[in-house]
Amino acid sequence: MAEWCGNIAKISLPTPFPVGDVNVYVVKGEALTLIDAGVKTEAAWQRFTEELGSLRLKPEDIEQVVLTHHHPDHTGLVDFLPQAKVYGHTLCQRWLVRDESFLQEYRDFYRGLFEALSVPPELMGNLRRMEKTLDFAGNRPLDGTLAEGMEVDGLPGWFVIETPGHAQSHISLWNEKEGVLIGGDHILATISSNPMLEPPVSRGAERPKPQLQYNASLKKIKGYPVRLVFSGHGQEVRHVHALIDRRILRQHERAMHVKEMLEDRALTGFEICKNLFPQAYERELGLTMSETVGQLDFAIHRGHPRRGRRKGREIFPGSRLISKKSGEKSRALAGFRGRTAKVPPPDAGFCGFLPPSVSTGRLRADRPFRELFVCAGVRQPAKTVFTGGG
Numbered sequence: 001m002a003e004w005c006g007n008i009a010k011i012s013l014p015t016p017f018p019v020g021d022v023n024v025y026v027v028k029g030e031a032l033t034l035i036d037a038g039v040k041t042e043a044a045w046q047r048f049t050e051e052l053g054s055l056r057l058k059p060e061d062i063e064q065v066v067l068t069h070h071h072p073d074h075t076g077l078v079d080f081l082p083q084a085k086v087y088g089h090t091l092c093q094r095w096l097v098r099d100e101s102f103l104q105e106y107r108d109f110y111r112g113l114f115e116a117l118s119v120p121p122e123l124m125g126n127l128r129r130m131e132k133t134l135d136f137a138g139n140r141p142l143d144g145t146l147a148e149g150m151e152v153d154g155l156p157g158w159f160v161i162e163t164p165g166h167a168q169s170h171i172s173l174w175n176e177k178e179g180v181l182i183g184g185d186h187i188l189a190t191i192s193s194n195p196m197l198e199p200p201v202s203r204g205a206e207r208p209k210p211q212l213q214y215n216a217s218l219k220k221i222k223g224y225p226v227r228l229v230f231s232g233h234g235q236e237v238r239h240v241h242a243l244i245d246r247r248i249l250r251q252h253e254r255a256m257h258v259k260e261m262l263e264d265r266a267l268t269g270f271e272i273c274k275n276l277f278p279q280a281y282e283r284e285l286g287l288t289m290s291e292t293v294g295q296l297d298f299a300i301h302r303g304h305p306r307r308g309r310r311k312g313r314e315i316f317p318g319s320r321l322i323s324k325k326s327g328e329k330s331r332a333l334a335g336f337r338g339r340t341a342k343v344p345p346p347d348a349g350f351c352g353f354l355p356p357s358v359s360t361g362r363l364r365a366d367r368p369f370r371e372l373f374v375c376a377g378v379r380q381p382a383k384t385v386f387t388g389g390g
Contacts, residue, residue, distance in 0.1 A: 001054040015073045095169070285340065
């Protein structure tokens with residue numbers, strides 16, 4: 001049953017998604033505040049009311065709801081709390097209201113993206129299943145918006161940090177006096193948070209690059225003396241900065257695995273997704289494609305692979321193919337010649353290309369690309385568990 005930890009009580013609610021339960025938080029302040037709101041199901045509502053009862057509270061006692069982001073597993077029960085004001089980042093609004101204009105934009109974006117990445121027609125039915133997850137989200141407008149640096153009304157000492165990546169609307173709540181962060185899905189204890197593809201804010205604009213945003217948001221949190229994170233799934237996180245370092249290193253490994261995959265051949269985005277997630281791509285196409293595109297965005301940002309087009313579809317040519325054509329050395333080494341990569345301790349439990357800033361050893365970066373992989377226990381990419389409901 002829920003218990004108070006100072007002025008915060010965690011309540012875990014069931015979801016219909018593979019990630020499992022989602023955590024919401026009741027916070028005492030000038031206004032009794034609920035941080036995040038689970039999914040819109042009777043099972044979640046029943047558990048919520050029972051757990052509130054163990055805190056000697058009723059749903060009507062909740063005065064306001066603050067959303068860390070717009071995903072369905074964090075917004076659903078706002079529809080069950082009509083007396084409470086709802087606050088979140090301004091980019092939550094269109095996902096909560098979901099008018100027909102937005103839904104058409106949503107459909108057009110994902111269909112166009114999936115077609116460009118060569119997702120076969122027989123898998124396009126996944127788009128409808130993706131949209132159906134929105135049924136679990138709340139459906140009411142925000143009463144007010146939150147932005148970087150704002151103190152949350154009714155919660156003195158709690159300030160907003162914008163942490164986009166997992167969602168464009170993602171914020172975290174920071175209490176400097178306590179050294180506590182309520183982090184939504186930005187930082188999770190045992191699994192990586194998936195940077196999710198989303199339509200751009202305005203039709204026709206360049207799509208966001210969530211993996212790059214997520215990396216930047218992780219590094220941003222390292223600038224705060226966080227001692228404890230209350231997260232959206234699973235247990236609380238301590239030793240936050242060390243966990244962030246591990247997350248960033250693993251992300252480098254995944255992106256470099258994609259580079260290695262493209263060393264000798266050209267592939268479409270969908271072919272890369274199949275190679276990365278052979279057991280999951282059909283049942284979780286939206287999540288696996290988000291992860292794949294995120295790794296490609298990161299790798300392209302680092303200089304390889306190039307993005308090309310063939311018959312209206314995106315194609316990612318292999319680095320050796322580019323080298324042979326241009327007479328240059330492999331693009332996979334661009335930006336790394338003469339630098340050193342650092343080797344993780346032997347208990348790191350993953351393998352990957354490591355940036356020059358982290359080390360217990362040295363490798364020459366002018367060796368062939370495959371030699372830049374540093375193995376500690378396993379040879380395959382780190383296992384990914386997908387988070388988020390929409």
